[in-house]
Amino acid sequence: MILVTGATGTVGREVVRLLSACPGALPGVRVMTRDPTRLVGACRAxxxxxxxxxxxxxxxxxxAGVRTAxxxxxDVGGDDDAVFLSAARAAGVRRVVKLSAAAVLDPGADDAITRWQRGAEELLRGSGMEWTLLRPRSFMSNALSWAASVRSERVVRTLYGTSSNACVDPRDIAEVAVRALTEDTHAGQAYTLTGPSAISAVEQTEQLGRALGVPLRLEELTRDQARAAWGRRYPAPVVEALLVSADRQRAGAKAQVDAAVGTMTGRPARSFEVWARDHREAFGAVPARESGAGSGDTGPGAGSGAGSPLGAGG
Structure with a gap:
């Protein structure tokens, strides 16, 4: 039995979708969520x-009965990892694949989010269970935080528009996760997951505009504007951590590309251009059934990066 937590989230629901493509897999897949009525698609099966x-x-x-989770x-600063790992160990779970963040590897990253992520990794490594760590850069889906302003104003607003991040498609993270969950060769391994190249919000705006077939413009926020915007969504310590993370990105700390996605999947990591094309509907493009173009999952983003929602990345 494989247990998928965060099954309604950006990566979790994609993990379940990919597991569902494995012959006979779903009877051995359990999805955990606070509210099962929110489950859609493959998660419902x-x-x-x-x-x-x-x-x-x-x-x-x-x-109960789970082999791999x-x-x-x-919950930044919370004890969710400790509580889960205690329950999993007591239930006899053999292996845990943990979604962490690339920032844990940066000795210059000492913000509240990264300290919490490092602590969670330490708990897992000391749990007595087999472990695999997935450390993605920021999610390409963070760009979904721009969707409302793109639809209404054709504007992207972000902090430090020219700083680059080797952001990764959540679908690639999920594909690596499925391999780690279903293959026996990844115990004790940690994988840094990035896209094929570092890209700035300016470049993302240009590529998104081409995908939509409309001109977009970028308005760069000041630090105070970014702090105010994030303060409407997150507690103050998290806001300050996001600002420090953005400073690290501007200094070039998030531009390095890693080959792990290609090594694990046997194909190149998806580019932001591909992600943007596959998610055009979220930004107001004509649906694929009318235009004949492809589309993908347009659910809410997670991660910390260009659009700066909270979560994995760094």
Missing amino acids: AEPVAADYRDPASLARAS FLVTA
Whole structure:
């Protein structure tokens, strides 16, 4: 049995979709969410379980009979990882594949989010279970945070528009995760996951505009404007961590490309241009069924990066 936590999230639901393509896989896939009524697509065909990191008894039920778990947590500074790992170990879970972040490798990254991620990794490595760490750069899907302004104003607003990040398509993260969950050769391994090249918000704006067939312009936010915008969504310590992370990106700390996606999947990592083309509908493009163009998942983003929502990346 494989347990997928965060099954309604950007990466989790894609992990379930890919697992569903494996012959006979879904009877052995359990999806964990606080609200099973939110499950859609392939997740509805898997075994649902209602569980919450704040309810250890529900985690024990979710982990019963599980051999391998995909672990996603997002409560910065919280103890979700510790509570889950305790329940998983007691239930006899053999292996945990953890979604972490590339920033943990940067000795210059000492913000609240990265410290929390490092601590979560340490807990897993010391858990006594087999472990695999996935450390993505920022998600390309962070660009979905621009969707409303692109639809209404043809404008992208972001901090430090010319700084580059080797952001990664969440579908690539999910594909690597599925291999780590289903193959026996990844125990004790950590994989840094990036796109094929570093790209700035200016370049993303240009490529997104081409995908939509409309001109877009970028308005660069000041630090105070970014702080105010993020402050409407996140607590103050997280906002300050995001600002420090953006400073690191401007200094070039997030531009390095890693080959792990290609090595693990046997094909090149997807580019932002491909991601933008596949997600045009989220930005107001004519749906594929009318235009004949392809489209992909347009759910909410996760990660920290160009659009600066919270989560994996760094």
